[in-house]
Amino acid sequence: MDKKNITFSPSGMSIKVDCGENLLQAAMEAGIHINASCGGTGACGKCRVKIISGNVDSPLSSMLPQEDYNAGYRLACLSTVRDDVEVEIPIESQVDRSVLVKEGQKFDQPYLLSPKDIFQLVQGWDVEPTVFKKYVEMEPPSKDDNVSDLTRLINAIKKQHDIKGVSTDFKLLMKMSQLLRDANWKVTVTLVQTRRGYKLINAEQGDRTHQNYSIVVDIGTTTIFGQLLDLNQDVKAACADGSCDGSKLFALAEASDYNPQISYGEDVITRIVYSQKPGGLKKLQEVVVESINNIIDELLTSSGVDVSLVSHLVIAANTTMTQLFLGMDPKYLRLAPYVPTANLIPPMRAVHLGIKLGDHVHVYIFPCVASYVGGDIVAGVLGSGMFQRPDLTLYMDIGTNGEIVVGNKDWLASDSCSAGPAFEGAGIKFGMRATRGAIEEVSINPNTYEPMILTIGRVKPIGICGSGLIDAVAQLIQVGIIDQAGKFYRDLKTERVRKGPDGYEYVLAFQKDTRLNDDIVLTEIDIENLIRTKGSIYAGCKVLLQSVGLDFKDLDRVIIAGGFGRHLNLEKAMFIGLLPEMEMDRFTFVGNGSLLGARLLSFSKELLQEAERIALMMTNLELSNYPSYMDEFVAALFLPHTDVNAFPNVMKRLPVKR
């Protein structure tokens, strides 16, 4: 077969492929990330690359203007390699991992809690890790006492630590007799809380109770976050006697990476579509497992903890990510009536999934509720403490989908709305994820209409992320550049507002101020997309509350989770009608709620039981069954809302209508 050489710049990576290979596929194989939000269908136009030398067969596309085509741009997913080629990946497609948010960086607003305070959202729990070690000493067997080794060990655990109902892992039995003797009958056992008792999963020589770690992982559609936790018994003791300031509960190490499944589709739907191709499901599972292995490796390397000391892996993920991680066909998640295979996943050995941890390590997977309300939401609800409070909480997790939960200690109801990924950069002309070069804060001079923009990494901008978008739109309306329908006033005397190829637009940065060969603009279409996204989430909250006979005013607390960037300006989010107008002190922003819950579960076996209870007690509403959702959605397609009474303070601050 004729082989062709492809070189990607700026990385310099090259790969040999068969003549006739698809260019996007070739990039995936080379490990080169190119944005592809439509799963390689030519529909999204995201996978633009520039052919520097050589030829590809590539049709014209409505997603690629003729002038760009003439300048050498092609959609990678539509291009067939016929020649040795050099391909330039546009800067907006390049993945920059250096600015992924780290814990402790995002607490620059009063409604943001410290890690210590975040742990206090849940009350009345003690540090009693789900997986724990106990030191036991046994009398050696004698002629008067020659019970089996297992019975001797189980009896010692029962007698010395008052732990009953212990079952045993077969793998451990295989090595146990020799180990007990080598250890001179002094061993540290590792036990894991199960649904019906405890399982004995490991035994080590001597006292190893001071070395016990767990890893918690949030598999997000876009990003995977991992943390290493120290479960050793000193932590428990310090928390019990009050000498702990809470910092012992922080992660020992953190690591994160983009979910490499992005290369196969940017959202859950395109990934489910990809999973139905031959080998697709296997590939999606392999890449996410590989990425988790890399994160584990980074956590262990940076902390100096040996892999043998990790006793547990906790995973929180939405339902699609959960099924893909397990290699479980997600087909029916996206077909009405949207049915997951299973919400409660039995515990299993990590090695069986390809995770590189000790043979004895089990994986706990947060239970899901429905096809679009997953383990990440159950984890978030757990971390929010709303399931144990008598007063009423609304929990919002805003990502590609918006998931919303309302309730208290007696009941929980949820829904999810396909908000669209505007806050994560998709569907916005210059939208991007919250990485280096993204505009994250915007302020506009009400007289000159000139903007002040701040970017992540404080470099020349290459696009705009979720928080920047909220800021920009809030400012555009507040200074009177757009009206409440999101349309530009046509008669403003500023070169910043102009008619562009996609209709009216506001120039956030002229080309000379960017790292692009283009002006960075926000178009009317972008604003329409944002309005649809925020309208969808607001309507999702409204209908959920209505379904249980409530309104926003009844809420005692709103807890917001999600990744808008490093900042979420509450006031501006209210200004555009994403959040309901309420007193600031009723809001709490917890950042990654999924990871918070996973951490709590690892520290507390009591909360493990609660997680399952939360999943079982949550009633999910399918919004497609609620005709009122469409009415509420349409009513919310206005800035801040068509119901002015719902936003009295915002209304007071709007400029007088012309």
Place this chain on the structure above:
Amino acid sequence: MDKKNITFSPSGMSIKVDCGENLLQAAMEAGIHINASCGGTGACGKCRVKIISGNVDSPLSSMLPQEDYNAGYRLACLSTVRDDVEVEIPIESQVDRSVLVKEGQKFDQPYLLSPKDIFQLVQGWDVEPTVFKKYVEMEPPSKDDNVSDLTRLINAIKKQHDIKGVSTDFKLLMKMSQLLRDANWKVTVTLVQTRRGYKLINAEQGDRTHQNYSIVVDIGTTTIFGQLLDLNQDVKAACADGSCDGSKLFALAEASDYNPQISYGEDVITRIVYSQKPGGLKKLQEVVVESINNIIDELLTSSGVDVSLVSHLVIAANTTMTQLFLGMDPKYLRLAPYVPTANLIPPMRAVHLGIKLGDHVHVYIFPCVASYVGGDIVAGVLGSGMFQRPDLTLYMDIGTNGEIVVGNKDWLASDSCSAGPAFEGAGIKFGMRATRGAIEEVSINPNTYEPMILTIGRVKPIGICGSGLIDAVAQLIQVGIIDQAGKFYRDLKTERVRKGPDGYEYVLAFQKDTRLNDDIVLTEIDIENLIRTKGSIYAGCKVLLQSVGLDFKDLDRVIIAGGFGRHLNLEKAMFIGLLPEMEMDRFTFVGNGSLLGARLLSFSKELLQEAERIALMMTNLELSNYPSYMDEFVAALFLPHTDVNAFPNVMKRLPVKR
């Protein structure tokens, strides 16, 4: 490396080996069975082979007379291959599988029960298989009812069959969503009873409740027996409405084979020794698994049942066989104070052990009690029903070891005595297992001292098996050829009694009447061995009874299990003092007790619970801790016993002492 060719006759099998290879090892690799009861140490002298052509390096041995050496005989375990050789395997070493005992053949004595009656030993149980299938129909998911597929299935099982507490196997989840839809929501589920509820292990399209099978296997030290059972729901119905005559509970098919571990040592001790050699444990596990796979294959082929319809595998074995089957190091079973790794083995997937059954099939392994009282005894006690009767039963399983249990519904006590394998042919000059050509019945004319012998297969004899040995010794004493100490009267006028190379002996068959080049004799040394074996078992019973303050006369029933051959002549067993003198109707011979219990457990989940209870309630005595055992043993080294009052009827029938 220089290769040499070895040809084995009469099979004609040949193998190429490196020059310098051990001949016994070469035979093992070629799959040729040669008796080797000492694990290849040159100590037992069993592995005699005749070199027909070519040369081996082989020393003289005290186990091989000079004349045999001169005739070309060598001990295979001491021989090193230096040349192409042709080797003849003596007839007594050849394995003949054609006469392994089949169910239903052995009921020619009044105290032998029919299979139907044997099942009646246990009372008050219904046919409710441990692994069972249920047909369920579900409404397809709809927008108003879109719970997860698993929840839908579990709810249907609960609603339609009132089965609660169902956990799920991860493997099943992987295929479940597609399967339910392909089946149009009408499926047959397979559930297995676990210690804490039920586990859902399989689902099939449509109604498959009429096709459900299990396989039960007894892994004996010498022989492996397997049976295929029909668990389909008609069996249950027929048994419930009384229309079943019990025959539905018989095996659909039976198969058996020698335990191929024999090649690595004839008893458990030599096998444990072998397991400590490099690769030894792995090898022992591999060969037993391979043999079980062959048996499974034979069961399925002969019955025409497809492998996919087998839902369960039940294993009953002594503690050493259990640990070797699992690949679990048995080292500490043979070192004082004789400690097994574990008595309760968690259930596991059959495929994980290398067993060729469906992915979903779990293995149930009968719990053990101690190093020398294993799952086979627990199974036997289960099958005997003694654990549920108020009256007192003694259960004896006589094999290479003798295991003895006494008790009733409230308590059980056990011990085991290393009886020695005399009843299985070992330690007896012409001893052999109960296969074709074995003398199984002996009668001696009290006037002429001429014997009448019957062999298995009614062919010329090649040796004598356990039942023949009991017959012969009982007759020798009854007609006055030997005295109560087992010594030959020196002055008898018959050519049958003579002084041979090993001392006095009785000629059972002259060379011309055999298939050997030798007379078949019973020597004083053989009789001494038999007396030690029977004395050990009798003393084991006595001490066990004494330890609980009882005597033989207190027993309501004696249940005998074991493989002496196809017959066990109770009267003659009593005559030599193997069994206590009691009314015949208090004895019951159940044949393979281990297999009986395994079958019951497969048919009744209630009895599965009982099996565990039996193992836990059984108190084991280590005879080495009982000094009185040695006294009782010595007292029993007499025919029938030094305590003449214990055998009044036998004493009456003995000839007047001269």
